[in-house]
Every structure is written in C-alpha cells, then in structure tokens.
Amino acid sequence: MPAARKEAFNPQEQQLAALARALSHPARIAILRELAQRNTCICGEIVSALPLSQSTVSQHLHVLLEAGLIQGTVDGPRSCYCLNASVIKAVGKAFDHFFKTLSRLECC
Amino acid sequence: MPAARKEAFNPQEQQLAALARALSHPARIAILRELAQRNTCICGEIVSALPLSQSTVSQHLHVLLEAGLIQGTVDGPRSCYCLNASVIKAVGKAFDHFFKTLSRLECC
DNA sequence: TTCATTCATCGCAAAAGTACGATAAAGGTG
DNA sequence: CACCTTTATCGTACTTTTGCGATGAATGAA
Numbered sequence: 479m480p481a482a483r484k485e486a487f488n489p490q491e492q493q494l495a496a497l498a499r500a501l502s503h504p505a506r507i508a509i510l511r512e513l514a515q516r517n518t519c520i521c522g523e524i525v526s527a528l529p530l531s532q533s534t535v536s537q538h539l540h541v542l543l544e545a546g547l548i549q550g551t552v553d554g555p556r557s558c559y560c561l562n563a564s565v566i567k568a569v570g571k572a573f574d575h576f577f578k579t580l581s582r583l584e585c586c
Numbered sequence: 587m588p589a590a591r592k593e594a595f596n597p598q599e600q601q602l603a604a605l606a607r608a609l610s611h612p613a614r615i616a617i618l619r620e621l622a623q624r625n626t627c628i629c630g631e632i633v634s635a636l637p638l639s640q641s642t643v644s645q646h647l648h649v650l651l652e653a654g655l656i657q658g659t660v661d662g663p664r665s666c667y668c669l670n671a672s673v674i675k676a677v678g679k680a681f682d683h684f685f686k687t688l689s690r691l692e693c694c
Numbered sequence: 695t696t697c698a699t700t701c702a703t704c705g706c707a708a709a710a711g712t713a714c715g716a717t718a719a720a721g722g723t724g
Numbered sequence: 725c726a727c728c729t730t731t732a733t734c735g736t737a738c739t740t741t742t743g744c745g746a747t748g749a750a751t752g753a754a
Contacts, residue, residue, distance in 0.1 A: 483713075486637040487612035495615050501606035503742080504595035507684075511599070514688045521701055529594035534743050536702060541741095554751045555700040561688060570685030576615075577678030580622045580669060590709070590742075611712080629731055642713050644732060649711095662721045663730040 494576060497569055500545035505530060505538045513548060513561050520556045602684060605677055608653035613638060613646045621656060621669050628664045 484492055501507060505528060512527055513519050525535045539559060542548045546565045551558045592600055609615060613636060620635050621627050633643045647667060650656045654673045659666045 483638060484612050487616055491612040491615040491619070495610055495612040498606045498609035498615075499611075502603055502610045503607075504592050504599040504603040505742095507599040507603050507606075508595055510688055514690065522699090525701095530591060530742095531744055532701075533703080533745075537742080540702085552701090552750090555749085556751085557701060563689065566685060566688050570682065570689070573681045573685070574678065577674060577681070580618055580674050581671065581678070582622065607711095613712095630729090633731095638712095639714055640731075641715075641733080645712080648732085660720090660731090663719085664721090665731060 494572060497545060497572065500541055500547060503538065503541075505535070506542055509535075509538060509542060510547065510561065513559060517560075519559050521559065522556070524559070602680060605653060605680070608649055608655060611646065611649075613643070614650055617643070617646060617650060618655065618669065621667060625668075627667050629667065630664070632667070 484495070487495075501510075508528060509524055512524055516523070521532075521536065521539065524539070525532045528535055530538075539548070539550070543550055543559075547562055547569070548559050549562045550560075592603070595603075609618075616636060617632055620632055624631070629640075629644060629647065632647070633640045636643055638646075647656070647658070651658055651667075654670055655677070656667050657670045658668075
C-alpha cells in the first residue's frame, strides 16, 4: 500500500467510512453494548466481560473515544467510560440516511 | 496480533462488525453510492469514477460481494454489478436496531 | 512510606488491509 | 485466426490493525 488513498475521496465518504471502521471489530460492538447496559462503567468491569487482555481492551476503548462514540472521565486510578448519547444518535442518523439513499434505486 | 480473537465473540457481534468492516473504506462507500445512481453498472465505469487503479477497484468490489451488499453477474469480458437491495435493506435495519439499543440508556 | 489496585501507554510481533503493475481469462471485432 | 477490450487474479510491497506482556502513572490502603 504505497500510500493510503483515503484523502482522495470526499469528506462525507471518509467520515462515514471512519465511523464504520470504529464499529468494525466485535470487541468494540461488545463494549458499546456493555456500556449501554450500565449507567456507569469502569474499564475493569469491561475487561472482565471480554475475552481480551486489559491492554487490548484499553486500546479498543481508545478507538471508540477517538471516534467520539464514548466519553471517558479519568478519576484517579479508575476511569469512567460511558456512551456519548448525542454522537451515537447522530451516527445512527447518518447510517440511516446512507442506507435510505442506497435503497432509493434498484437495478438488474 | 498472535491470532484474531474475533471468534471469541458472539455471532451477532461478529456479523455486525463484519458488515461495518465492509463499509469501512471510502472507496467502498463511493462504489455503493455510484451503484445506487445507475441501474446497470460495469466495473469500468466505476473505475473511471474512482481515484484508484482497476485492480484495486476490483478488490473493493470483491469485498462488497463477499459481504453480500452487491451482486455481480459475469457476462463475458464485462461484469455487471448492482446493489443487493434486499440485503442492504436488512443491513440498514440491523444498524438501526443496534443504534436504537445503544440509545435506550444514558449514563454519567 | 510501602504496597496494592487500576488503567494507559510502550514496544514488539503477527495478521489483515490496501494498492499497484503484470498477467490471465473470456469474449468481441476485423 | 490474430488482436483488442474488459475484468479478475496473482505477486509484491507497504501500512494499519490487533494482541499481549511489561512498564509507568496515579490514587487509596495499611
């Protein structure tokens, strides 16, 4: 891959693809589901709910943070992660709009 | 990555993640958009609409095929790709359901 | 202070993804 | 038939992702 060509696409396509990438690992889907089931969450509880090491889970959390899907507040030796409700709502709408666009036409 | 741990997650999470992965590159988003704007499409027309080489576009089409998002009928030296409307509809619903699940609860 | 707990980050290794040119396959055209 | 067009696939190179152990940073407990 002599250079990622992602920048050659339009911003909308890049943004949607980036969001999809954040969701493209089962661990991250599982994390989001877990967070949705608790009002407050610390990393440790998530680690014990996943078949992955603590450092790996931490990395997945970081990816979700970068994408804006979750929020994290550092509180001494423990961090509290939770869903970013407004962003998730917006992302849901973006995907919905995308799929609606695709469904408008048929072919073959 | 001493071994992909994806199989350690439940099938639903794996499936959603796999679909997200298929959408996780701007070229593939662009291809789906392009296909939605034409009733019949051959690879060549898509290649000229993207800033990528023919072989790379062909690979992206393969990814979309594997995910079931598009259909391809080989017709001699030219192939006709088109959206798989029913699958796209179902995938749209799956994402919608997922985001709705996430929005049900709030935290922090 | 010393130790234990909790989590992030670093460093490394392996796997997967992305991209391209070259080539093959398959059919149409002259 | 020889040639051209179109698309898939192969081989290769480079990048990114994924995963883990080790380490570091920060706080609380003894």
